[in-house]
Amino acid sequence: KAGVTQTPRYLIKTRGQQVTLSCSPISGHRSVSWYQQTPGQGLQFLFEYFSETQRNKGNFPGRFSGRQFSNSRSEMNVSTLELGDSALYLCASNKGGGDTEAFFGQGTRLTVV
Amino acid sequence: GENVEQHPSTLSVQEGDSAVIKCTYSDSASNYFPWYKQELGKGPQLIIDIRSNVGEKKDQRIAVTLNKTAKHFSLHITETQPEDSAVYFCAAPHSGAGSYQLTFGKGTKLSVIP
Numbered sequence: 001k002a003g004v005t006q007t008p009r010y011l012i013k014t015r016g017q018q019v020t021l022s023c024s025p026i027s028g029h030r031s032v033s034w035y036q037q038t039p040g041q042g043l044q045f046l047f048e049y050f051s052e053t054q055r056n057k058g059n060f061p062g063r064f065s066g067r068q069f070s071n072s073r074s075e076m077n078v079s080t081l082e083l084g085d086s087a088l089y090l091c092a093s094n095k096g097g098g099d100t101e102a103f104f105g106q107g108t109r110l111t112v113v
Numbered sequence: 114g115e116n117v118e119q120h121p122s123t124l125s126v127q128e129g130d131s132a133v134i135k136c137t138y139s140d141s142a143s144n145y146f147p148w149y150k151q152e153l154g155k156g157p158q159l160i161i162d163i164r165s166n167v168g169e170k171k172d173q174r175i176a177v178t179l180n181k182t183a184k185h186f187s188l189h190i191t192e193t194q195p196e197d198s199a200v201y202f203c204a205a206p207h208s209g210a211g212s213y214q215l216t217f218g219k220g221t222k223l224s225v226i227p
Contacts, residue, residue: 004156006156031213033213033214033215042202042217042218042219042220043157043202043215043217045207045214045215045216048213048214050213055213056207056213056214058214090156090157092215094213096213100145100213101147101159101162102147102159102213102215103159104149104156104157104158104159105156106155106156107155107156
């Protein structure tokens with residue numbers, strides 16, 4: 001059974017650019033959540049999608065957005081990149097219930113220069 | 114929302130000794146508590162979880178205990194091995210209706226000294 005796949009693994013972008021990250025969840029999982037991980041703030045929730053609908057959003061500016069497709073694959077987009085957006089972006093795949101296991105991908109390491 | 118505190122932030126143990134990591138949470142409605150292990154350059158890996166209807170769960174050298182009254186849960190690793198060295202995170206779900214969101218502790222860097 002394939003795990004959660006995130007692409008690309010590494011990205012280097014310049015301030016002001018935009019970036020799109022992709023996440024393919026475990027087959028059969030309909031929920032995809034995105035998290036930002038930094039040394040200072042730890043793991044912070046960005047948003048969650050279930051059946052193509054955003055169910056919840058964390059405390060991040062509107063520059064961070066996402067979407068989910070009918071096959072449950074999800075993308076997140078960050079526009080007008082800032083140096084502080086440098087982080088490991090992780091997606092988690094889940095069946096959709098509030099008390100079920102979430103499995104993470106390897107993450108995308110974004111560096112903004 | 115949920116608030117999760119995790120202690121200690123770093124922990125060094127000799128190989129073969131036990132390690133204990135503790136977490137507290139704030140939302141009494143939380144009913145699911147996972148633990149993740151993150152190795153360098155990798156995403157967090159779910160290693161064990163516990164639901165609120167049980168007080169303890171074991172899986173080989175790993176165990177988790179839950180005290181709902183006190184709102185704290187702990188990870189116990191026995192007979193530690195060098196490959197247990199990693200950062201461990203506890204988490205608790207946000208109790209928003211129809212949504213899946215985990216609030217994580219700040220992590221514990223465990224070093225097992227051979």
